Amino acid sequence: MGTLDARRQALKEEFTAARGYWSDLWTDLLDIDPDFFEAYKNFSSSPWKRKDGLEPKVRELLYVAIDTSTTHLYDPGTRIHMRNALRYGATREEVLEVMEITAMLGVQSCTVGVPILLEEMKSTGMGGPLPEAQLSERQEDLKKRFVETRGFWSEPMDGILRLSPDYFEAYLDISSVPWKSGKLEPKVKEFVYIAVDAACTHLHEPGLRIHIRNALKLGATGQEIMEIFELISVLGIHTITQSLPILTDEVGQAGK
Template structure:
């Protein structure tokens, strides 16, 4: 079982040569706090209400607050990341040729349109090997929807890219989720965008304080 201590040890090692940088602003901390409480793995209603108020009081706009919700709602794609690759591996074991045959024209067109030669997707392939190919082969509709939905908070762009990465990092590190493939990806992205050690460790501390899922009545 992956523990919070192991997550912290990995992050500390990754950040060993990263400069301290600036701490989180009050607004950014509140938005990250909102993210880990509104995520599907927590759904802490009282915490969500509290952190919406904190974020607005700290100067966040309504558009920024709502973009957190849209961004975090994409956490459901982790079901596809883990599940699609698992199903594909089992189908391959059973000799299902559809899982390894050349792509048909529709699937090839979708691959060229959404992935192509863009190096951005190389990092995802490193963290969740075979996911995009498995998803495309099993459901072209879900493949296209994955790209379209996950792109929404990047198109509306109420939050800057560095904060989206910190939010994603925190949600992946939260006690009820602990999704290392995403954490490794977003940690690297945050550092690449210039986020310092202090802000990243603060985001992880906020994540570690998130409650377990309490249920919604």
């Protein structure tokens, strides 16, 4: 791309002013389709125009969460938003804490799978691991520790605890680390869970409901949670940032 014309230069400057950064990821789109770029600029900038919303550091940490999620793993965005978060005052420990929280997404293999397993065991006459109301002394202690550390309990956790207390204890220990030694305030930790569960690459409604409820109990407002949805709704643009360079290359090859 050569020298920008007046309109494209103005759009680049407006994007940089609204979002606080510029990346060459946007160069091809700005060059080829300034109309779509302008519409995206306005769309993605909407929550950033809010004067009483989430602080910029938290916004960037939420982008880090959805880009580092195992359902996405988008390295270009991860680098951009880590850099932005650090520039807005985030520490290395805070960024790592976001990744530690996000890394727990894998347990949803169990929170989704175990209830189905228990239902199918009952339907085939195999019953469950323990009578409905009965937990061993160790299991009761693990449940108590989970509630004390994480501040909630959910039905899928009950099934995991019943079927595999050893695994449950290991999950309790690793998922509790950010809650015991992390620096982010509890409400922000819940914002990270909300962002990961609501991202278009995951859309995990049970977890989303749990963490919205937790965030509200911790003092979050409906407007703050709505802003999380607005921020992460831009994830779909990675269709273009990943694929437009390929199109540009292929068009160039075809023209040779």
